[in-house]
Amino acid sequence: MFTHYELMKPLMHIMQNKRGPISNQEALNQVIQYLGLTEEQKNLKMENGKNLIQYRLRWAKTYLKKAGLIETIDNQNFQLTSIGNELNLNSIQKFSNKILSTYPSFREFRAKNKELAQESTGSEEEQTPEEIIEIASKELNQSLKEELLEKIKANSPKFFEQLVVDLLVAMGYGGSHQDAAQAIGKTNDGGIDGVISEDRLGLDKIYIQAKRWENTVGRPDIQQFKGALADQVAKKGVFITTSNFSKEAIESAKKSGIVLIDGDKLTTLMIEFGLGVQIERSFHIYKIDQDRFDEDNF
Incomplete structure (x- = not known):
């Protein structure tokens, strides 16, 4: 199945041809059609029940927005920025972290935490599974905080x-x-x-x-x-x-x-005290209880 990076170019191509706002649902439908996904592929589910292609397209949009290539209009609609409109897609075989990092706003987003900054320059092969989970958790939180700020500013x-x-x-x-x-x-x-x-x-x-x-x-x-x-x-x-x-x-x-x-501290406190957010999914990392296997304790 296509990764979120692999979904970026089709999405950008569709939006450059449209040259106007597009809704989340319309973008999803057109990307599915553009890629020629089968019924089985477009209905694939994650372990938590979420639609896989829809979830990955959401992250494709998030990363493109952090790079300043697209911008949200409201909760349901988004459009290309002037930078996104002018981007020559023929010069890009596939979007990647390296390509997106040529944009200052994306580098700033990735550097919000030291771990993210290190992850931007290192490879996953150099990280332990726990480090990967921690980095992903911080990136999810950072994205959530920025989304919270957008929603606050959109209100009175x-x-x-x-x-x-x-x-x-x-x-x-x-x-x-x-x-x-x-x-x-x-x-x-x-x-x-x-x-x-x-x-x-x-x-x-x-x-x-x-x-x-x-x-x-x-x-x-x-x-x-x-x-x-x-x-x-x-x-x-x-x-x-x-x-x-x-x-x-x-x-x-x-x-x-x-x-x-400030805005960053405000959203951090909102997440800490569960205001305007809810737990979507939780993970438990287990380790061996050594005492249980120590025969001297029996």
């Missing part, structure tokens, strides 16, 4: 404020969920988006700034939040954003005891 600021509520409550802050919901998104007071209890007794307050932004949060934004905290004689503040923080912003926050949560 009100949705983001509610998400912040759910996350903080899941982490044990805010007392009851109802109390937290009343506190967040209500103040709009000089750079403070909400106030939440640090514990169920409400003995201390945490002041929140929640920004669903694309641009980097700079030092002036932290300074404004810092001033708002001073007006409230507040000791603790958390600045949460879907983007990232500049070096100056980070330094400014450190001096004031403000906790910064």
Whole structure:
């Protein structure tokens, strides 16, 4: 059966001929037709029951998107970028990690973790089975985090404020969920988006700034939040954003005891506390219980 790398060129060829948006289902149907798959091939299932060709096409799309060759429009549709439209497919026999790594955005995606960066330059033959599983797990998580951010940004600021509520409550802050919901998104007071209890007794307050932004949060934004905290004689503040923080912003926050949560940290916490995600499949790695085979223990 075709690998996700082998599905990339047919998909790109179909999209260059179409020259417009395409839905996930239409892309799947056309790739199946392009490759001339038999009924048996297109209905092959993985151990978890997922359709094999559909699952691998999804990863083909993910990798092409990381390379900047395609872009999503919404949950069901995607299209070629200008780079994807201009790509000469005749110069590519088959897509590979090496070819995709010529694109900076793909290299950045692969280098998010040291293990992924090492895997990009090494071969699987040099890795143990456990290392391969660990690398694959990290890559799945990284892809999931970026998908989570896309979905958050596609929703309204009100949705983001509610998400912040759910996350903080899941982490044990805010007392009851109802109390937290009343506190967040209500103040709009000089750079403070909400106030939440640090514990169920409400003995201390945490002041929140929640920004669903694309641009980097700079030092002036932290300074404004810092001033708002001073007006409230507040000791603790958390600045949460879907983007990232500049070096100056980070330094400014450190001096004031403000906790910064950027898009990467936000999605990491969402996965850790099971917010907006669910376990799809789990693996157990077993080893010998040596005590069971030690005759002296009997």
